[in-house]
Amino acid sequence: MQLEKLREDKIIKQLFAAILKLENIDEVYQLFDDLCTVNEIQSMAQRLEVARMLRLGYTYNQIEKETGASTATISRVKRCFQYGTDGYKLVLDRLQDTDKTP
Known part of the structure; x- marks a missing residue:
């Protein structure tokens, strides 16, 4: 299953944990501006x-x-x-x- 494979990947887990640490929409914009095109x-x-x-x-x-x-x-x-x-x-x-x- 695709989800289980993602859950096992340490760097993906780190990414999702980082997103959960964001406190407001401005912080989300900051991270996604650096992270994504x-x-x-x-x-x-x-x-x-x-x-x-x-x-x-x-x-x-x-x-x-x-x-x-x-x-x-x-x-x-x-x-x-x-x-x-x-x-x-x-x-x-x-x-x-x-x-x-x-």
Whole structure:
């Protein structure tokens, strides 16, 4: 399983632990600016937006038009909803909860 392989990798564990140490969005921007290219960040953000739209029932055509994501990317995200570890669901639920906070 892909997740188990990631959990066994010490440097990946270090990366995820480092992310958990960040205290606010500015710190997240700082780390990701150093860590990733702009295109990598945009790709991750795009996949999260595709997940959000799939969850809301948007069609592939609507998602493709609004996000610029390829149908291959949309399909990959959809497969994660069907066969993944519910990471998208977890984070989208939490984002939705923070949207409700005054």
